[in-house]
Amino acid sequence: MKYLNRDTVCVQGGYTPANGEPRQVPIIQSTTFKYATSEDMGKLFDLEASGYFYSRLQNPTCDTVAAKICELEGGTAAMLTSSGQAASFYAIFNIASCGDHIVSSSTIYGGTFNLFAVTMKRMGIDFTFVSPDCTKEELDAAFRPNTKAVFGETIANPALTVFDFEKFSAAAHTHGVPLIVDNTFATPVNCRPFEWGADIVTHSTTKYMDGHGAAVGGCIVDSGRFDWTKYPDKYPGLCTPDESYHGVTYTERFGLGGAYITKATVQLMRDFGSVQSPQSAFILNLGLESLHVRMARHCENALAVAKALNSDDRISYVVYPGLEGDKYHDLAMKYMPNGTTGVVSFALKGGRAAAETFMKNLKIAAIETHVADARTCCLHPASSTHRQMTEEELTAAGVPSDLVRFSCGLESSEDLIADIKQALDCIGR
Numbered sequence: 001m002k003y004l005n006r007d008t009v010c011v012q013g014g015y016t017p018a019n020g021e022p023r024q025v026p027i028i029q030s031t032t033f034k035y036a037t038s039e040d041m042g043k044l045f046d047l048e049a050s051g052y053f054y055s056r057l058q059n060p061t062c063d064t065v066a067a068k069i070c071e072l073e074g075g076t077a078a079m080l081t082s083s084g085q086a087a088s089f090y091a092i093f094n095i096a097s098c099g100d101h102i103v104s105s106s107t108i109y110g111g112t113f114n115l116f117a118v119t120m121k122r123m124g125i126d127f128t129f130v131s132p133d134c135t136k137e138e139l140d141a142a143f144r145p146n147t148k149a150v151f152g153e154t155i156a157n158p159a160l161t162v163f164d165f166e167k168f169s170a171a172a173h174t175h176g177v178p179l180i181v182d183n184t185f186a187t188p189v190n191c192r193p194f195e196w197g198a199d200i201v202t203h204s205t206t207k208y209m210d211g212h213g214a215a216v217g218g219c220i221v222d223s224g225r226f227d228w229t230k231y232p233d234k235y236p237g238l239c240t241p242d243e244s245y246h247g248v249t250y251t252e253r254f255g256l257g258g259a260y261i262t263k264a265t266v267q268l269m270r271d272f273g274s275v276q277s278p279q280s281a282f283i284l285n286l287g288l289e290s291l292h293v294r295m296a297r298h299c300e301n302a303l304a305v306a307k308a309l310n311s312d313d314r315i316s317y318v319v320y321p322g323l324e325g326d327k328y329h330d331l332a333m334k335y336m337p338n339g340t341t342g343v344v345s346f347a348l349k350g351g352r353a354a355a356e357t358f359m360k361n362l363k364i365a366a367i368e369t370h371v372a373d374a375r376t377c378c379l380h381p382a383s384s385t386h387r388q389m390t391e392e393e394l395t396a397a398g399v400p401s402d403l404v405r406f407s408c409g410l411e412s413s414e415d416l417i418a419d420i421k422q423a424l425d426c427i428g429r
């Protein structure tokens, strides 16, 4: 049945057990599946019959959880990957290869930036990075004849800029390419990029979806709306026979709803093998069952923390799109009226030294290279993830040396604020 509300999908989506079947999603911890005849098996290999044969390509537990995320995003097909990094790589490599070009927002996750600007560049794929605040003219000027996609993050990690979906999707579609959006920080509970013109969504499920810091994972969801067949020369991989897969033409055999994910599964997953384990998918699903309840609390805590910081004169500035007066507050209200994310960034008046003293004295918030966990954690990018950069480089990357990234967990906001205040009191002692 079709559920009226996303909250129900979080709990029950993707899996409807029949009479006498397990109530919880079963962990099918098996690499392989048994068949009676070679002919049966042959049909699976030819994609003539659907079924499981080897867990590098597909596994029932992973498919069940992917189906839930697909339903949450309102897509037509989805696949799990071993990590968010694998999801970002597959999402682009599925439609771009050596000699191609991608337009990407410049405020994206550091790992994604490195994947694009260094590793994929070595594969011959060029990226042009544009400011999320660019004008329509600046955005148009970034496209080339060999551009294959546009990429951005709903709420960027760690810059916390809000992606202007309408501006970017209009440009992508004018230039005949799909818009790919990393929806990790907002989750489908707070934003559904397909409703704003995105064509493909990616996730690091490691973050809020899992929510407990327990399993690394990723996901790709297709809206099924981008018409590859209008541009057969641009997307030959989807519109002409795949010689590496028995001459199948994905758009013909699987339609617009299934072509993209089927190709990524039988070609990229077959060859690169970045699969999520059934055990991890099971853990991810436990997280998804409470995602809607947790996101509300993460956002409520983040707003309370942002407001408390904003009214403390030891803080020089606070960045949180949910906070009134934030540069991205209007965009946040338009695309995410019910809440944004649980991460707040801020800087201390005492600069880098004050930030280090402050963090050392936090009792509840732990120093971690992680975000979006049930337990509050924080990071000083200048002395950790961005340690190799100079002061000038840090400022250009949107992570000045006095910046602290604070990921609000599910504790009481009263305790989080008290912890922050006592750590601030330690500065200059």
Ligand SMILES: *Cc1c(COP(=O)(O)O)cnc(C)c1O
Binding pocket: 083, 084, 085, 086, 109, 111, 112, 153, 157, 182, 184, 185, 203, 204, 205, 206, 207, 216, 217, 218
């Ligand atoms: C963490 C993160 C990734 C990478 O995901 P992993 O699961 O760590 O590989 C990608 N995008 C965003 C926005 C992230 O926060």
